[in-house]
Amino acid sequence: MNRKSQSFRLRGTTVPVITLALSSADQTALEGDIDRKVSEAGDSLAGGLAVIDLSALGDEHPPLQWLVAQVRRFGLHPVAVIGTQEAQAEEVSALDLAVLPASSGSARSADTPVREEPVAAAPSAPEPPASAPQTAASARPAPPAASAAADTTTLVVDRPVRSGQRIYARGCDLVLLAGASAGSELIADGNIHCYGPLRGRALAGASGDHEAQIFALDFEAELVSVAGVYKAFERLPDGVRGKAIRASLEMRDGQSQILLSPLLIAT
Amino acid sequence: MSNTRIIVVTSGKGGVGKTTTSASFASGLALRGHKTAVVDFDVGLRNLDLIMGCERRVVYDFVNVINNEATLNQALIKDKHSEHLFVLPASQTRDKDALKEEGVERVLNELRDMGFQYVVCDSPAGIEHGAVMALTFADEAIIVTNPEVSSVRDSDRILGILQAKSRRAKEGREPVKEHLLLTRYSPKRVEEGEMLSHEDVRELLRIPLLGVIPESEAVLHASNQGQPAIHMEGQPVAEAYKDVVMRFLGEEVPLRFIAAEKRGLLQRLFGGK
Ligand SMILES: Nc1ncnc2c1ncn2[C@@H]1O[C@H](COP(=O)(O)OP(=O)(O)OP(=O)(O)O)[C@@H](O)[C@H]1O
Ligand SMILES: [Mg+2]
Numbered sequence: 359m360n361r362k363s364q365s366f367r368l369r370g371t372t373v374p375v376i377t378l379a380l381s382s383a384d385q386t387a388l389e390g391d392i393d394r395k396v397s398e399a400g401d402s403l404a405g406g407l408a409v410i411d412l413s414a415l416g417d418e419h420p421p422l423q424w425l426v427a428q429v430r431r432f433g434l435h436p437v438a439v440i441g442t443q444e445a446q447a448e449e450v451s452a453l454d455l456a457v458l459p460a461s462s463g464s465a466r467s468a469d470t471p472v473r474e475e476p477v478a479a480a481p482s483a484p485e486p487p488a489s490a491p492q493t494a495a496s497a498r499p500a501p502p503a504a505s506a507a508a509d510t511t512t513l514v515v516d517r518p519v520r521s522g523q524r525i526y527a528r529g530c531d532l533v534l535l536a537g538a539s540a541g542s543e544l545i546a547d548g549n550i551h552c553y554g555p556l557r558g559r560a561l562a563g564a565s566g567d568h569e570a571q572i573f574a575l576d577f578e579a580e581l582v583s584v585a586g587v588y589k590a591f592e593r594l595p596d597g598v599r600g601k602a603i604r605a606s607l608e609m610r611d612g613q614s615q616i617l618l619s620p621l622l623i624a625t
Numbered sequence: 626m627s628n629t630r631i632i633v634v635t636s637g638k639g640g641v642g643k644t645t646t647s648a649s650f651a652s653g654l655a656l657r658g659h660k661t662a663v664v665d666f667d668v669g670l671r672n673l674d675l676i677m678g679c680e681r682r683v684v685y686d687f688v689n690v691i692n693n694e695a696t697l698n699q700a701l702i703k704d705k706h707s708e709h710l711f712v713l714p715a716s717q718t719r720d721k722d723a724l725k726e727e728g729v730e731r732v733l734n735e736l737r738d739m740g741f742q743y744v745v746c747d748s749p750a751g752i753e754h755g756a757v758m759a760l761t762f763a764d765e766a767i768i769v770t771n772p773e774v775s776s777v778r779d780s781d782r783i784l785g786i787l788q789a790k791s792r793r794a795k796e797g798r799e800p801v802k803e804h805l806l807l808t809r810y811s812p813k814r815v816e817e818g819e820m821l822s823h824e825d826v827r828e829l830l831r832i833p834l835l836g837v838i839p840e841s842e843a844v845l846h847a848s849n850q851g852q853p854a855i856h857m858e859g860q861p862v863a864e865a866y867k868d869v870v871m872r873f874l875g876e877e878v879p880l881r882f883i884a885a886e887k888r889g890l891l892q893r894l895f896g897g898k
Contacts, residue, residue: 427796431789431795522782536831540778
């Protein structure tokens with residue numbers, strides 16, 4: 359990437375966040391409703407960030423760990439809880455979630471303060487562009503280093519991604535710690551980093567970032583794509599298969615195309 | 626509550642040896658003194674009772690129990706080899722939708738209450754309702770795989786479904802424990818490059834290997850006699866299934882029957898890439 363000499367930058371980003379706003383504490387009812395929604399939604403929400411909003415409920419709410427699991431069923435990545443009681447703060451942070459302040463009342467209104475914007479539904483987010491697989495339900499400009507939500511700029515998957523599964527790192531990088539099987543689909547708006555074998559289809563820069571790249575220690579991909587420019591492999595070239603490879607876009611004769619190069623460059 | 630372990634034997638692909646494995650594995654657990662039930666989830670086909678040799682004693686089945694047309698006690702059939710083993714047969718006359726999730730859960734809980742230590746669920750092929758029901762309540766999964774690419778791909782697929790649809794996954798509990806079982810393994814064909822080696826398959830699926838069951842004609846003989854293959858004394862396939870049971874119970878047992886027989890010759894390394 360076109361980085362300055364600095365090893366990192368802190369910058370405010372706009373990341374779309376989906377809110378699971380609970381209006382009932384009845385676990386059985388919730389589970390049934392969520393079952394239905396999950397099958398409707400398929401994996402269209404997969405890879406997105408989610409906030410659990412309990413502010414419409416009183417003291418009684420389902421166990422947070424259970425709620426987190428429900429959110430994960432959509433393929434969403436829970437990052438924060440809104441409207442939790444003081445007493446639960448510890449449980450929340452044990453789950454690695456941020457606590458966002460509750461709204462004054464149970465009803466959410468348009469004139470809620472700026473900090474609650476993550477739950478204010480906006481018809482479309484400024485980012486990612488329309489080519490993203492799913493329109494975002496809400497978005498907010500994150501105050502720098504204000505909450506965990508703002509820090510979540512990477513989606514880390516620590517189990518193998520299996521055939522038939524699809525992971526989408528919306529607005530961020532995707533890190534795969536255990537690799538991805540043939541028949542899986544990995545999509546990121548940012549870069550894709552794969553530490554196990556990369557055997558599925560990997561699509562970086564899915565909303566148009568030409569600078570996005572794919573880094574794989576054990577490259578066996580079926581297809582790679584950067585910003586929509588793709589290359590499919592019926593058979594991988596010998597110098598590439600199983601090697602540490604980086605896939606990026608290069609311009610050649612006025613056309614962008616996928617370039618595969620060794621990941622580890624001797625200095 | 627007893628600490629029952631529910632184990633699904635699944636594969637995605639059909640005809641790879643799930644029923645053969647369910648029968649032998651459950652029998653092996655019972656031989657080791659564990660109170661075990663083996664449940665046929667392959668509604669409509671009814672295979673397990675034939676392999677277990679109890680088809681003539683089937684009066685009520687799994688679906689009858691789910692529909693409260695019979696009690697679990699009426700439907701469970703005691704195995705002829707072991708007093709610790711019981712078979713819950715499938716119905717031949719229903720379709721797979723007869724397996725309602727609440728019903729399946731209730732029956733599994735009843736087995737738990739009856740003090741079964743292990744409940745082995747023989748899954749139908751595919752990734753549809755019946756297969757999903759068989760894996761929904763699993764604590765552990767034995768992924769039966771043949772050493773060929775299409776079977777490996779389907780096993781991978783079913784591992785993804787296990788991650789998405791099991792109760793353990795949905796409730797955010799510790800994930801289902803995954804075991805790879807390679808069956809119908811022919812060392813000779815592996816050496817000749819016609820089949821994937823066990824190392825290849827393990828590398829592709831990246832889950833721990835529970836065992837390798839050799840291809841053997843004894844399996845067919847066993848099923849004709851209505852006997853689980855594990856009872857075929859002296860046969861490699863029976864020994865291999867016994868090893869699998871021991872490994873499952875936590876003992877360290879080296880892999881056997883993975884080398885082609887070739888006296889006086891150094892065995893070649895398998896499937897090097
Ligand atoms: N180790 C083995 N060696 C030789 N034949 C075997 C072996 N294991 C299974 N078979 C044979 O393969 C066939 C399928 O076995 P089985 O019925 O156990 O598979 P399955 O996975 O349960 O099939 P289905 O998907 O139809 O339920 C049977 O004819 C069986 O005898
Ligand atoms: Mg079967």
